[in-house]
Amino acid sequence: xxxxKASADAIAVAARVSRFTYAIRNIVAEAKKVEAAGLxxxxxxxxxxxxxxFKTPPHLIAAVERALRDGHNGYGPSPGIEPARxxxxxxxxxxxFPASADRVFLTAGTSEGIDLALGALVDEGSExxxxxxxxxxxxxxxxxxxxxxxYYRTDPxxxxxxxxxxxxxxxxxxxxxxxxxxxxxxTGASYSVATRRALxxxxxxYGLAILADEVYGDLGFDGQVAxxxxxxxxxxxxSLSSLSKAYLAPGWRTGWMxxxxxxxxxxxxxxxxxxxxxRLCSTVPMQYAVAAALTGDRSHQVLFRAAxxxxxxxxxxxxxxxxxxxxxxxxxxxxxxxxxxxxxxRTDQDYVHALLGATGVLTVYGSGFGTAPEDGYLRIVYLAxxxxxxEIYDLMAEFxxxxxxx
Numbered sequence: 001x002x003x004x005k006a007s008a009d010a011i012a013v014a015a016r017v018s019r020f021t022y023a024i025r026n027i028v029a030e031a032k033k034v035e036a037a038g039l040x041x042x043x044x045x046x047x048x049x050x051x052x053x054f055k056t057p058p059h060l061i062a063a064v065e066r067a068l069r070d071g072h073n074g075y076g077p078s079p080g081i082e083p084a085r086x087x088x089x090x091x092x093x094x095x096x097f098p099a100s101a102d103r104v105f106l107t108a109g110t111s112e113g114i115d116l117a118l119g120a121l122v123d124e125g126s127e128x129x130x131x132x133x134x135x136x137x138x139x140x141x142x143x144x145x146x147x148x149x150x151y152y153r154t155d156p157x158x159x160x161x162x163x164x165x166x167x168x169x170x171x172x173x174x175x176x177x178x179x180x181x182x183x184x185x186x187t188g189a190s191y192s193v194a195t196r197r198a199l200x201x202x203x204x205x206y207g208l209a210i211l212a213d214e215v216y217g218d219l220g221f222d223g224q225v226a227x228x229x230x231x232x233x234x235x236x237x238x239s240l241s242s243l244s245k246a247y248l249a250p251g252w253r254t255g256w257m258x259x260x261x262x263x264x265x266x267x268x269x270x271x272x273x274x275x276x277x278x279r280l281c282s283t284v285p286m287q288y289a290v291a292a293a294l295t296g297d298r299s300h301q302v303l304f305r306a307a308x309x310x311x312x313x314x315x316x317x318x319x320x321x322x323x324x325x326x327x328x329x330x331x332x333x334x335x336x337x338x339x340x341x342x343x344x345x346r347t348d349q350d351y352v353h354a355l356l357g358a359t360g361v362l363t364v365y366g367s368g369f370g371t372a373p374e375d376g377y378l379r380i381v382y383l384a385x386x387x388x389x390x391e392i393y394d395l396m397a398e399f400x401x402x403x404x405x406x
Contacts (some may be wrong), residue, residue, distance in 0.1 A: 016144050028355060031362045039360045042392050044381045047185065047334055049248050049304070052383040056248045057300050060289040064252075067288035076284040078276040080106025080256070084290035088256045091294045096230030097239065103259040103269055106290070108282045109250075112217045113240040113257040115141055117211050118177070120271035121238075122147040127175040131162060133337060133369035135213070137183050150175065150224070155330050157337070160189035164198050171206045178208045183216035183225055186369050186379040187337045188330020190225050190299065199292050200232050203361070209268070212239045217331040218246035218301055221309045225332065229260055234263045243286070245333070246301055247293045252286040291341050308382075311389060315382040318393035324404045334383050337366065340376040343406055347373035354403060359395040 021136050032095045043051070079085065085101040091367065103304035107113040114137055122128060130138050132151035139149045142319035152167035152307045154160045167178075180199055183190040191199075229237045242255030259269050283327040312330050319327035319338045337404045340351055348365040366377025382389060 002404055015346050016020055016146070027352070027356075027362065027364055027368075030356060033204065034356055034360060041356070041360045041362055042384070042388070043362050044392070045247065045362050045364050045379075045385070047381050047383070048250050049245065049334070049383055050250060053385070054248050054304065054307075054383070055300075057293075057297065059292050059387075060243070060247060062284050063289045064095055067285040069125035070307070072284055072288060073210060074267065074284070076281045076287065078281050079273060079278075080104065081284070081287045081406045084256070084287045087291035087294040088258060090228060092229070092239070095224070095227055096233070097227040097237075097258075098233050098261055100256050100261065103261070103265075104280050105257045105259075105272055105276055106287050107240075107242075107255045107257055108246055109253040109255045110240045110242045111214065111255075112253075112282065113138055113242075113255050114138060114211075114213075116272050117238050117240070117257060118145060118147070118270050119275050121177050121209055121211075123176075125174060126177075127172060128148065128177045128179060129167065129170060129175060129208070130179045130182055131184070133186050133366060133371050133379075134179075135181055135370055136370075138179055139299075139370065148174075154184075154187065154189070156187075156337075159197050159331070160184060160187040160328060160337070161191060162199065164195075164202065167199075167202055167340075171202075171208075175206065175208060176201050177211055178254040179211045179213065180228060182228065183214075183220060183332030184335075185213075185333060186335050186364075187328070188333050188335045189328075193231070196228055200228070200235055208236075209265070210235060210237045212237050212400060214239050215241045215245055218298075219243060219305060219311070219334070220304060220332040222331075223305075233260070234262050234264065236260060236264045238265070238268065243289060243293055245303070247289075248300070249286075249289070252289070253261065253283060254286040254290065255282075256290070311382045311384075312336070314389055315380065315387055315393070318390070318397070319380075321398045322393075322400050324329050325400060334381055336380050336382060337369075337377055338368075338380065340378070340400065340402065342376040343404065344374075348378055349373060350378050351376065351403065352378055352390060355396065355399055358399050361395055363400075400405050 028298035085104040089099040089101040126147040150170045153163040237260040324341040352365040367373040
């Protein structure tokens, strides 16, 4: 048989890849170029507390070490190990959202939970309501499934609260899911009880499932933020959370999905279980830290929230003191979404790239979260120590004054 003649044609990639963007990570390529040129980069783009010196609680590390030594290094059940599922169910139940372990799934972080939940809920052509600005993994996953993201506005003049009239105006017969990120990434907002009840009413009126991203629920500056389901335990809510943020273990990729008790979600439970079987299981040794986290010492969260409150106050004060910059004060998590009054013809991406090139300060342009490029929003992660944040804001203030002078 004659050898095949090699083709010079490039191997085609799937068209859906062009629909997938993730600005939080994509911007790092530009930062590496700046570093290669000899300028120190201050990475304020990714919300990783460990990268800024916050330590994973020792009792969580001990639980994982014990699991490794005890031989829990093989495959586990696709939905997750039973002690972890029971601990998650007990946690939700104690916080007012009754849950059973058989409706809890352990996931590779909240990111996999988003993928599994949307995979169970949307078809090609389905519509998903997402807040704007939004966490970009939602729109990336929605696009990959061939569905459509409908952005509902949130209002910076009202602490980034959802514009409920705009939300209602977007719903069509193809709308299947309402995404609620509360506390919010990228804005640092948390919603009032009245707003949360109104979101539940919208979902009920139009027969929507609610995907409640509650990964920052333990990081409200005034304490825990109750699950959305605590306001209406029988609402069709799928809640997501993880060990990544409030338990300071993002690299472990250990999260959970809790499907509410509503019978309307019974088929969703079956669909998620089927999809979970297809990816075998999430990382088993780290699952042994879930019960330790949810039933053990949480004193680290008190200190972490205090540190975040201090950094948030410094950040808002310094940003609002910069001519041409405005910033809404966050109430949770470790993000702010300031706005720069850009010169005509400039975009948020222009500003972020120029700031990086001139100072080494790396942020993420707001259009990566769905805002209009000309609006001048950007997201800042303020996890760095206060003294370093002070240096960063000095650099940013000097650069911004010059940039806005043209």
